[in-house]
Amino acid sequence: MSDIRTQLIHHPYRAPAEFDAVPVAVHKASTVFFNNVADLRSRRWKDKSGYTYGLHGTPTTFTLEERLATLEGGRYCLLAPSGLAAVALVDTAFLQQGDEMLLPDNVYGPNQTLADGELVGWGITHRFYDPMDPADLAAKITPATRLVWLEAAGSITLEFPDLPALTAVIRDANAARGVGARPIVSALDNTWGAGIAFNGFELGADVVMHALTKYPSGGADVLMGSVVTRDPALHHMLVDTHMRFGIGVGANDAELVLRGLPTTALRYEAQDRSTRVLAQWMSERPEVACVLHPALPGSPGHLTWKRDAMGAACLFSAVFKPEFSQPQIDRFCDSLQLFHLGWSWAGPISLCAPYDVPSIRRLPWPHAGGLVRFAVGLEAVDDLRQDIEQALRALRG
Numbered sequence: 001m002s003d004i005r006t007q008l009i010h011h012p013y014r015a016p017a018e019f020d021a022v023p024v025a026v027h028k029a030s031t032v033f034f035n036n037v038a039d040l041r042s043r044r045w046k047d048k049s050g051y052t053y054g055l056h057g058t059p060t061t062f063t064l065e066e067r068l069a070t071l072e073g074g075r076y077c078l079l080a081p082s083g084l085a086a087v088a089l090v091d092t093a094f095l096q097q098g099d100e101m102l103l104p105d106n107v108y109g110p111n112q113t114l115a116d117g118e119l120v121g122w123g124i125t126h127r128f129y130d131p132m133d134p135a136d137l138a139a140k141i142t143p144a145t146r147l148v149w150l151e152a153a154g155s156i157t158l159e160f161p162d163l164p165a166l167t168a169v170i171r172d173a174n175a176a177r178g179v180g181a182r183p184i185v186s187a188l189d190n191t192w193g194a195g196i197a198f199n200g201f202e203l204g205a206d207v208v209m210h211a212l213t214k215y216p217s218g219g220a221d222v223l224m225g226s227v228v229t230r231d232p233a234l235h236h237m238l239v240d241t242h243m244r245f246g247i248g249v250g251a252n253d254a255e256l257v258l259r260g261l262p263t264t265a266l267r268y269e270a271q272d273r274s275t276r277v278l279a280q281w282m283s284e285r286p287e288v289a290c291v292l293h294p295a296l297p298g299s300p301g302h303l304t305w306k307r308d309a310m311g312a313a314c315l316f317s318a319v320f321k322p323e324f325s326q327p328q329i330d331r332f333c334d335s336l337q338l339f340h341l342g343w344s345w346a347g348p349i350s351l352c353a354p355y356d357v358p359s360i361r362r363l364p365w366p367h368a369g370g371l372v373r374f375a376v377g378l379e380a381v382d383d384l385r386q387d388i389e390q391a392l393r394a395l396r397g
Ligand SMILES: *Cc1c(COP(=O)(O)O)cnc(C)c1O
Pocket: 081, 082, 083, 084, 085, 108, 155, 189, 191, 192, 211, 212, 213, 214, 223, 224, 225, 344
């Protein structure tokens, strides 16, 4: 080892072990060394008892997985490079050709887009159920049904479903199916509840998916998703699909989510408080027909929310009175100064976006006016209220 090129790589110095500090260390690797051939042959990564290859886990990703399993009240966790990739992991782990998936009518849009695209191409069909009517879910289940997605609150329109009633329908259908039959898996998209507002498993879900892009990140700077389970058999199906697709997350991204986790509950509560103030205030405005927000009496599912949830996240949707045209509503959105136009939510900056609900739904939509969804950030709530107030003047102008 006289050559400097070799010496710089195979250097004998080792820093002392046990560097102990607040942050979790950021471990990066494709290759992981084995001590000898016996070690190479025997080491296992599936139960996190060892390291074999960067894609199969590092101390950084294993730590993040454990903390997220704790957040969701589950036992096992897998990471995906976005929330949507976590949705795709669930779909591909549990669905085969000939199977059917049921989606709530107010499902997160790209979940449906994936179903319309690749899943249909692979011979996997999907239908929609009314998330506010457990009897409708029961009626939609067929022998081919293998996966039911749940979302609380629903995307954009924020109806809060009766998760215990919906998951009871699925449990009953599985009991009627008998031994040996592949059961229906219930998967909850828990991005809104974030593991803070309620425990998805205690409300009956088998699988809890979370877009960490939102609350756990909190910085609008990283994309990631997680899939948490309690049942080892479901976890192992997910692990196999996860490994075969080569799904992994970058160490720096894992670091950002680990950095956001300790403040997740505090940010959730702060944004929840501001959101309730703004939702209530907006619901009293003369320009507004109604505000959709689970904590507002009269919002769909309010009583269920009150029974099952301890938080209400950072989203509310305002439905304008029908006298206001879409160009006027667009001008309102363009006039907001603190609220930026953009997707995603749970970051520091407040956001808004107009939606044409009838064009993305199948169930009848009872409102005639346009809808704007607000995502409340961490700004002072009075500043946000004044911003909406000045933009409402532009709506009339
Ligand atoms: C944002 C979001 C996702 C997808 O997360 P990405 O990381 O943006 O892919 C999934 N479900 C819900 C409810 C979301 O809000």
